[in-house]
Amino acid sequence: METLHTKEVANGTEDTDGVYKAIIQPCCIQDLSIIRAEDKIHAFPSTRYYGSKRRLLPWIFENLKDLTFRTVLDGFGGTSSVSLLFKAMGKEVTYNDALLSNTIAAQALLANKVPFDNIEEVDRFFDSVSPVNGIISEMFQGVFYLNEENSWLDGVIQAIYLETELKRNIYLYCLFQACLQKRPFNLFHRANLNIRTNTSVKKSFGNQTTWDTSFSILAKRAYRELEQTIWRSPSQHSVLSPTDVSDLDTGYDLVYFDPPYINKKHSGDDYLRRYHFLEGLCQYKEWQDMIDTSYKNLQFKKKIHISEWQSRSYFKERLFSLINKHKKSIVVLSYVDNDVV
Numbered sequence: 001m002e003t004l005h006t007k008e009v010a011n012g013t014e015d016t017d018g019v020y021k022a023i024i025q026p027c028c029i030q031d032l033s034i035i036r037a038e039d040k041i042h043a044f045p046s047t048r049y050y051g052s053k054r055r056l057l058p059w060i061f062e063n064l065k066d067l068t069f070r071t072v073l074d075g076f077g078g079t080s081s082v083s084l085l086f087k088a089m090g091k092e093v094t095y096n097d098a099l100l101s102n103t104i105a106a107q108a109l110l111a112n113k114v115p116f117d118n119i120e121e122v123d124r125f126f127d128s129v130s131p132v133n134g135i136i137s138e139m140f141q142g143v144f145y146l147n148e149e150n151s152w153l154d155g156v157i158q159a160i161y162l163e164t165e166l167k168r169n170i171y172l173y174c175l176f177q178a179c180l181q182k183r184p185f186n187l188f189h190r191a192n193l194n195i196r197t198n199t200s201v202k203k204s205f206g207n208q209t210t211w212d213t214s215f216s217i218l219a220k221r222a223y224r225e226l227e228q229t230i231w232r233s234p235s236q237h238s239v240l241s242p243t244d245v246s247d248l249d250t251g252y253d254l255v256y257f258d259p260p261y262i263n264k265k266h267s268g269d270d271y272l273r274r275y276h277f278l279e280g281l282c283q284y285k286e287w288q289d290m291i292d293t294s295y296k297n298l299q300f301k302k303k304i305h306i307s308e309w310q311s312r313s314y315f316k317e318r319l320f321s322l323i324n325k326h327k328k329s330i331v332v333l334s335y336v337d338n339d340v341v
């Protein structure tokens, strides 16, 4: 048995003198509700999302921990990693991202409890998927995954939509992780299944073993990671419907902005092009109408508020007007040295 001293935050004000003492049995060490914020970080899920701050969280924590704030907006929330840090710090966090897939993942990650009786329920769900024909097997042949994998994806999506919203969010989160892991570069920006199938070429990137691992195994693994992340927080949090960051209300004690990075030479793909397939999975019935068939990767039709944040011509103007709008809050900005700001 060991004693852990944690500095807990009550209603957002740092409780510096009221040190909370918790007696922790070694077997309860995963109970994140009684572990210090900086220690909780290690249990957050790993991610391969483009621009994720998951690995920088200890550094971000060190730089934020002495600021006084209770309510916080994570305006470009991405993988929720920074929102989870705020939750671990006991703050009232509001998550936003322009992508629906990220929003659904945030609902799963920031939840206070899991809706399953036991882990076997999740295993049974992914193990019992029946492959069927659907938009993925019909439209995405040879684009991202093998034919039998496409039919499995059509099957799992149809099964997921029969579940309650809480379970659906978690199943989708696990499926997103599996989909990303099975993709070269973890992206959907190119129709490049051949990189995976051309086994005669030696690759210096990616992991053939993971690409060839089944969706159900990877999804079940993702659930195990997710389960470790979920803990009950005394502070409230909210996940907004996907909104252009420029349209969000003001009034938070602190706003955290982690916008897309714009390289000086080229703007790069926007987030919708990188992750459109996940967006399709969570808008399955409407998917076909959202596709721009002039692209080989069958990406979504452009959304101006996403592409402009990735454009050298608009980025600076959008960023400065966003900071100006929130000037009464503490503004925390992540950026890359040498990129456009």
Ligand SMILES: C[S@@+](CC[C@H](N)C(=O)[O-])C[C@H]1O[C@@H](n2cnc3c(N)ncnc32)[C@H](O)[C@@H]1O
Residues within 6 Å of the ligand: 049, 050, 051, 052, 053, 054, 075, 076, 077, 078, 079, 080, 081, 082, 096, 097, 098, 099, 102, 243, 244, 245, 246, 258, 259, 260, 261, 271, 305, 306, 309
């Ligand atoms: C650099 S990533 C944020 C990474 C995040 N902090 C994390 O740790 O995962 C930028 C995010 O901005 C989102 N985004 C792009 N345009 C947006 C907009 N107009 N409004 C809100 N979010 C937007 C993208 O979907 C992407 O998730």
